Amino acid sequence: xxxxxxxxxxxxxxxxxxxxxxxxxxxxxxxxxxxxxxxxxxxxxxxxxxxxxxxxxxxxxxxxxxxxxxxxxxxxxxxxxxxxxxxxxxxxxxxxxxxxxxxxxxxxxxxxxxxxxxxxxxxxxxxxxxxxxxxxxxxxxxxxxxxxxxxxxxxxxxxxxxxxxxxxxxxxxxxxxxxxxxxxxxxxxxxxxxxxxxxxxxxxxxxxxxxxxxxxxxxxxxxxxxxxxxxxxxxxxxxxxxxxxxxxxxxxxxxxxxxxxxxxxxxxxxxxxxxxxxxxxxxxxxxxxxxxxxxxxxxxxxxxxxxxxxxxxxxxxxxxxxxxxxxxxxxxxxxxxxxxxxxxxxxxxxxxxx
Amino acid sequence: xxxxxxxxxxxxxxxxxxxxxxxxxxxxxxxxxxxxxxxxxxxxxxxxxxxxxxxxxxxxxxxxxxxxxxxxxxxxxxxxxxxxxxxxxxxxxxxxxxxxxxxxxxxxxxxxxxxxxxxxxxxxxxxxxxxxxxxxxxxxxxxxxxxxxxxxxxxxxxxxxxxxxxxxxxxxxxxxxxxxxxxxxxxxxxxxxxxxxxxxxxxxxxxxxxxxxxxxxxxxxxxxxxxxxxxxxxxxxxxxxxxxxxxxxxxxxxxxxxxxxxxxxxxxxxxxxxxxxxxxxxxxxxxxxxxxxxxxxxxxxxxxxxxxxxxxxxxxxxxxxxxxxxxxxxxxxxxxxxxxxxxxxxxxxxxxxxxxxxxxxxxxxxxxxxxxxxxxxxxxxxxxxxxxxxx
Numbered sequence: 147x148x149x150x151x152x153x154x155x156x157x158x159x160x161x162x163x164x165x166x167x168x169x170x171x172x173x174x175x176x177x178x179x180x181x182x183x184x185x186x187x188x189x190x191x192x193x194x195x196x197x198x199x200x201x202x203x204x205x206x207x208x209x210x211x212x213x214x215x216x217x218x219x220x221x222x223x224x225x226x227x228x229x230x231x232x233x234x235x236x237x238x239x240x241x242x243x244x245x246x247x248x249x250x251x252x253x254x255x256x257x258x259x260x261x262x263x264x265x266x267x268x269x270x271x272x273x274x275x276x277x278x279x280x281x282x283x284x285x286x287x288x289x290x291x292x293x294x295x296x297x298x299x300x301x302x303x304x305x306x307x308x309x310x311x312x313x314x315x316x317x318x319x320x321x322x323x324x325x326x327x328x329x330x331x332x333x334x335x336x337x338x339x340x341x342x343x344x345x346x347x348x349x350x351x352x353x354x355x356x357x358x359x360x361x362x363x364x365x366x367x368x369x370x371x372x373x374x375x376x377x378x379x380x381x382x383x384x385x386x387x388x389x390x391x392x393x394x395x396x397x398x399x400x401x402x403x404x405x406x407x408x409x410x411x412x413x414x415x416x417x418x419x420x421x422x423x424x425x426x427x428x429x430x431x432x433x434x435x436x437x438x439x440x441x442x443x444x445x446x447x448x449x450x451x452x453x454x455x456x457x458x459x460x461x462x463x464x465x466x467x468x469x470x471x472x473x474x475x476x477x478x479x480x481x482x483x484x485x486x487x488x489x490x491x492x493x494x495x496x497x498x499x500x
Numbered sequence: 501x502x503x504x505x506x507x508x509x510x511x512x513x514x515x516x517x518x519x520x521x522x523x524x525x526x527x528x529x530x531x532x533x534x535x536x537x538x539x540x541x542x543x544x545x546x547x548x549x550x551x552x553x554x555x556x557x558x559x560x561x562x563x564x565x566x567x568x569x570x571x572x573x574x575x576x577x578x579x580x581x582x583x584x585x586x587x588x589x590x591x592x593x594x595x596x597x598x599x600x601x602x603x604x605x606x607x608x609x610x611x612x613x614x615x616x617x618x619x620x621x622x623x624x625x626x627x628x629x630x631x632x633x634x635x636x637x638x639x640x641x642x643x644x645x646x647x648x649x650x651x652x653x654x655x656x657x658x659x660x661x662x663x664x665x666x667x668x669x670x671x672x673x674x675x676x677x678x679x680x681x682x683x684x685x686x687x688x689x690x691x692x693x694x695x696x697x698x699x700x701x702x703x704x705x706x707x708x709x710x711x712x713x714x715x716x717x718x719x720x721x722x723x724x725x726x727x728x729x730x731x732x733x734x735x736x737x738x739x740x741x742x743x744x745x746x747x748x749x750x751x752x753x754x755x756x757x758x759x760x761x762x763x764x765x766x767x768x769x770x771x772x773x774x775x776x777x778x779x780x781x782x783x784x785x786x787x788x789x790x791x792x793x794x795x796x797x798x799x800x801x802x803x804x805x806x807x808x809x810x811x812x813x814x815x816x817x818x819x820x821x822x823x824x825x826x827x828x829x830x831x832x833x834x835x836x837x838x839x840x841x842x843x844x845x846x847x848x849x850x851x852x853x854x855x856x857x858x859x860x861x862x863x864x865x866x867x868x869x870x871x872x873x874x875x876x877x878x879x880x881x882x883x884x885x886x887x888x889x890x891x
Contacts, residue, residue, distance in 0.1 A: 218745075222628070222650075223627070223628045223630065224627070224628040225628055225629065225650060227624065227628075230624070230686070231624055233686070233689075233690070234603070234622055234624065234685070234686050235621055235622060237545065237622075237685050237686065237689045238545060238604075238607055238619065238621070238622040238685070239619075245689050245690070245693050246693065247690075247693040247694045247695075250689075250690035250691075250693050250694065251694070251750060251751070251877075253686075253690070254596070254652050254690075254877050254878065255596050255629065255650035255651060255652060255655075256650065256651040256652050256876075256877065256878040256880065257750065257877075257878060259651075259745070259878065260745070260747065260750055260877075260878035260879055263745055263747040263879075264747040267747070268745075268747065269744070269745060269746055269747055270744060270745060271743065271744075271745070272745035272880075273649065273651065273658065273662070274649065274650050274651050275647055275648065275649060275650075276628050276629040276630040276648045276649075276650045277630040277633060277646060277647055277648050278627055278628060278630040278631065278634065280630075281628075281630060284645070284646075284647045287645070288647065288662070291665070291666060291669055291671050292665075294669070295665070295668075295669045297665070315623065315624065315625075318625050319624065319625065319626070319627060319628070320627070321627050357645050359587075359643035359644070360643075361637060361638060361641065361643055462628065487634065488627075488634075489634055489637075489638060
C-alpha cells in the first residue's frame with residue numbers, strides 16, 4: 147500500500163547527498179516535522195524508526211487504516227547500538243561510572259518498536275527481528291506469513307540501522323571484511339513498507355522472499371546463478387500476468403526452498419512473446435554483499451541494475467531502503483533484490499511495481 | 501491460530517541448577533537449590549549484585565558458548581534428531597544480549613593484562629543479536645531459515661509462539677527454538693540503574709518481595725509438526741499460544757491485571773482449553789512489585805476461585821531475560837517428565853493485593869494442560885498452553 151525510505155541525510159524519500167565522514171546527522175528537526183513534537187529522551191535509533199515508519203504510514207489516508215489489525219515487524223541488524231555504547235562506556239569507565247536508567251531503558255532491544263506502536267496506536271503483533279544483513283528479508287518473510295494466515299490485516303514492515311562512530315568500528319560490527327562487500331560508503335537508514343490491503347492503493351506486490359539453504363562460501367551462488375534465478379522468477383510472474391485465473395497476486399512463499407547451484411533454469415514460457423515482454427522493465431537490486439556481479443551478462447539478458455546504496459549507504463538493513471525506493475520510483479517493473487549473509491546464505495526478494 | 505498438532509520433540513537447558521534440564525529438574529524437585537550469590541566470573545566489574553550464575557571455571561565467553569552447545573546437544577539427543585532432520589529445521593533464537601559478552605570479556609582481559617594503566621574505552625565488536633543464530637546454524641549445519649527475536653524478556657517465548665504459528669501455517673515443519681542469555685555487566689548494571697533488584701533474594705508473589713534477580717542460561721526446544729514415534733516418546737504437545745504487545749507503558753503490564761487476563765484468555769482460546777482444565781500455571785513471577793501484582797490479579801481474574809497451583813521458577817534460577825521462555829519451559833517439562841510439579845521458592849507471606857500464595861509443595865504432575873506466562877519490557881506478553889499426555 148505504501149513505502150518510504152530515509153537515508154543518512156535524513157530527507158524522506160529523496161536521494162539526498164551525505165558525507166560518511168560527517169555521520170551521523172542530527173535527526174531532531176526531522177522528528178519535530180514528522181512527529182509534531184520532540185523526542186527528548188529517545189536515542190537516534192528510536193527516532194529514525196519512528197520517523198521512517200510514520201513517513202510510510204502518512205502516505206495512506208487515515209480511513210484506510212481505521213479498524214484494521216496492523217502488525218509491526220521491525221528489522222534491525224545492530225539495534226539501538228547508539229544507546230548501548232554510551233551506557234556500556236559508563237559501566238566500564240575507569241574508576242567506575244554512573245549509567246543512566248533512561249539510557250538503559252532506551253537500549254533495550256524492543257524499545258523502538260514500543261514507541262512506534264504507541265505513536266501509531268498499534269497493539270497486538272509487534273515483533274523486533276534481527277538477523278544481521280538478512281534482518282529485513284526475515285521480517286518481510288514473517289510478515290507475509292502472518293498476513294497469509296489472516297492473523298493481521300496489514301503489516302508495517304521496516305528495517306532500520308543507525309551509524310555509530312567510528313567508521314572503523316562500524317565496519318567491524320557490520321562484518322565488512324575486505325572482498326566481502328561492494329565498495330560503497332557506510333550509511334544508515336529507515337526503510338518501510340505497508341503491506342496488505344484491498345488493492346485500491348496498491349503500489350506493487352511482494353511476490354516472494356526466498357532463502358537458500360546454503361551455509362558456506364562454497365555453496366554461495368555465482369552472479370550467473372542469480373541471473374538464472376531471476377529469469378525464472380520473471381517468467382513465473384509473466385505467466386501469472388497472462389493467466390486470467392491467477393491474476394497478479396503475491397506468490398505463496400515456499401519454505402525452505404532449497405536451491406542448488408546446479409539447478410537448471412525453467413525453460414522460458416513459450417506464451418511470453420511480443421510487446422508484453424518489452425513493456426516490463428527487469429531490474430536487479432544488488433545488496434551490499436554482492437561484490438562480483440557480472441553486470442555485462444545481466445545487461446545482455448535485458449536486466450537493468452540499480453545501485454541503491456547511493457541513497458542510503460551500507461547498513462545491515464539497507465535492503466529495506468532499496469526496496470522502498472524502487473517501489474516509490476518505478477512503474478511496470480519486475481525487480482529482484484539479492485544479498486548474502488556474511489556466511490554466504492543468499493536471500494532474494496522478488497517484487498513488481500504497478 | 502490453533503496449534504493442536506505440534507509436539508515438543510526435545511528440550512535442554514543449562515541454568516544455575518546445572519548443565520542440563522534433567523539435572524536441573526532433579527535438583528529443583530529435591531530442593532537442592534541455592535540462593536543467588538555474588539558472582540565470580542572474571543568479566544564482572546561490580547561485585548555488589550547477586551545473581552544466579554552457571555557454575556564453571558572457564559573464561560566467560562567460552563563458558564557462554566559451552567552453555568549454548570550443552571543445551572542444544574541435550575535437546576537434539578532427547579529428541580533423537582538425525583543430522584538430516586537437524587539440517588532441514590528452521591532456527592528461531594530469542595536473545596537480548598547476543599554475544600555481547602565477547603566485548604565485555606575482551607575488555608576485562610585487556611585491563612587485567614595491563615595492570616596500573618588507565619582502562620581504555622570498551623570496544624563493541626559484536627554483530628547484533630542475529631550473530632547467535634549464525635553461530636548455531638554453522639556449528640550444527642542447520643540449513644532452514646534462521647530468525648532472531650530480540651524483544652527483551654519475551655524474546656524466546658515469542659520465538660516459541662511464532663515457531664508454532666509457522667508450523668501451523670505449514671511454512672516450516674520443525675523448529676529449533678533457542679534462548680540464550682549470558683550474564684552481562686550491561687544488564688546487571690541496567691536493572692540496577694532502574695532500582696529493580698532485590699538485594700536479598702528473589703521472592704515471587706511474596707508480600708516481602710523487593711525486586712528481581714538475574715540468572716544466566718541457555719536452552720533449546722524442538723517443535724515439530726504431526727504425530728510420530730518421537731511425539732509419543734516426548735508426550736508433550738504445544739496446544740496454542742498468544743503473543744501480544746500493549747502500547748500503554750514501556751515498563752509495566754498494568755497493575756489492574758486486565759491486560760494479563762486478556763492475554764491469558766486469548767491463549768486459552770487458541771489452545772482450545774477452558775480455565776478449569778489447567779493443571780498448573782508456570783507463571784512469569786519476577787518478584788518485582790508491579791509484575792507480580794499485574795500477573796497475580798490477572799490470573800485471579802481468569803481463574804476466579806478455581807486457581808490452579810501457580811509456580812514461579814525465578815526463585816531458583818533468576819530472571820534469565822530473553823532466554824526465560826525456553827529455559828523455564830524446558831526445566832518445567834523435565835520436572836513433569838519426572839512426575840512432579842515443582843514448588844515455588846522464595847515465598848514467605850501472602851500479598852493481600854494479590855490474594856494467593858504460589859504453590860508451596862511439590863505436587864504429582866497429572867496429564868493435562870499447563871499454562872505458561874511471560875511478560876516483558878515494552879508492553880510485551882506471551883502466554884501458551886502445553887499438554888502433557890497420559891503415559
